[in-house]
Amino acid sequence: MINVWRLIPDKVVPFNVYNVLLVEAYYQLGDMDKANEIVAGIKSNVYEEMNYFISLGRKYDSYLMYEKRIAFYTLDELRRMATTFNQTELKTEMEQKLQEYAGTLNIAM
Secondary structure, eight states, X not given: OOOHHHHSOTTTSOOOGGGXXXXXXXXXXXXHHHHHHHHHHHHHHHHHXXXXXXXXXXXXXXXXXXXXXXXXXXXXXXXXXXXXXXXXXXXXXXXXXXXXXXXXXXXXX
């Protein structure tokens, strides 16, 4: 299998919701290390986005709802995969982050 993240690294094209299926494919192939490497990039980028949204305060809530929902969905998909593929630490982290961001960003779970 081609190492996609080496051809198109996160620093060139940031990992995001569009890479979630790639993570799932690696999990299904049993390559937990590669999957978790991509997950680390996705998490880092989504956390950065969410923290930026938080820094803006409530003033821009209505303008950013779509972006917030996409970021939230991405974390929820990572949580789902962590549950499916027995990635306990990732599952716990995603559950905590989802609760944190749902409360802070006023997003329904």
